[in-house]
Amino acid sequence: MLSAESLQQIDTELAKYPADQRRSAIMAALRIAQTEKGWLSVETIEYVAGYVGIPPAAAYEVATFYNMYDLAPVGKYKLTVCTNLPCALRGGIDAADYLKSKLGIGFGETTPDGRFTLLEGECMGACGDAPVMLLNNHKMCSFMDADAIDKKLAQLQ
DSSP, rough: OOOHHHHHHHHHTTTTTOOOGGGGGGHHHHHHHHHHSSSSOOHHHHHHHHHHHHHOOOHHHHHHHHSSSSSOOOEEEEEEESSSHHHHHTTTTHHHHHHHHHHTTTTEEETTTTTTEEEEOOSSOOOOGSSSSETTEEEEEOOHHHHHHHHHHHHHH
């Protein structure tokens, strides 16, 4: 179900923990699987749980608790905009509204071409750079006013 390369990466994560603490690697293992597959299907979560050696329910608990895991297909570019109070006070709501208008989608939706998925996010710990947007769970984009959003979208085209 996963490539040999992904399984090797998971093995590297598993090696960081004692044999009786393998469950500690589940977050990394799910991230690796999601990177390969693009999202986490029920089958993928169960496969990863089995590979790590934990009950599927324990893997589901992690995958459903953290918003970095996608339990349905998402666009090539997942844009998560922080709308918590500090970002909201510095334009986070405006940035989100601008993206909704620009992309023609709402939160939790994907553009018809499958290119962008827009999500509302919780605090990303970068209040001084507000408003912020997270790109594909890995790249923090700061000071996201309309001009910065236009530049970022142009880069992603």
